[in-house]
Amino acid sequence: MPSTRTKEILTTGEVAKICSVAPRTVSKWFDNGSLKGYRIPGSKDRRIPMAQLVRFMKQHEIPLDGLQSGNTRVLFVDTASESLDVLAKVLSEQAHYAVEITHGGFSAGITAEKFRPHVILVDLHLDTIRGEDVVKLVRSTDDLQMSKVIAMSSKLTDGQAGALLSQGFDGYLRKPFHARSVIEQIEKATSFVY
Structure with a gap:
């Protein structure tokens, strides 16, 4: 079963696969x-943090579609x-998404940091946080x-x-909604990135 967590640190081989280039190109x-990372102490092996790779890919206009790993x-x-x-049960079983639910602004921030969601669906009428604040935090x-x-x-x-x-x-849903419309909105949002 695919991992539901994005890898934090990548090898040059993994970066090469994502960017569709040879590993020696990544080494260069x-x-x-150009690409920030670090060497394993006592070795020539290089490691690249995911955040650095994403920054590099955006800067050099490399398509981000190789970054999809595991479930959405x-x-x-x-x-x-x-x-x-x-x-959540329907999305997990039928669409094979990894789903987390949180009920407030503070817990949403903590969960987002750990879970690293591809898509965040936020109710605009929460007492604890405004939707615009979620967008600013994510960006x-x-x-x-x-x-x-x-x-x-x-x-x-x-x-x-x-x-x-x-x-x-990146999109909106009118409540009440059916699972199908949620899946369509998630697929539409992620299709631009992955």
Whole structure:
């Protein structure tokens, strides 16, 4: 079964596979300082942190589609726990997503740091955090640069939905929704990255 955690540290061979280049090309990038990382003490082996690789790939316009590893990780930030538990089960069993649920702003930040979700679905009407703050946090955190943020609301007009996209959200869902529409929105958001 594929791992649901993204690898934090990569070998030159793994980086080469992701970037579709030869391992010696990755070694050159490392040796000339373009790609940051470190050497294993007492060895010539190089290691590259994932955050450095993502930064390098963006800087050099290398497609990020090689970064997909394991199941798509989805984080829900919402208070409606009973309906979310059912949805999480459906997403896990039918779409094979790794799903985490959190109910507040503080716990969402901690869970996002550990879980490194590909997609964060956040309810816009939480008492503890505003959706725009989640977008700002994700965009300003190196390890979450790849995460997509989808807004959820039961009170969205078409104008408000359009405004969400201009605020940095990658998509939106109107509540109540079916599992199929959630999967479609997740697939649409991740298809641009992976």
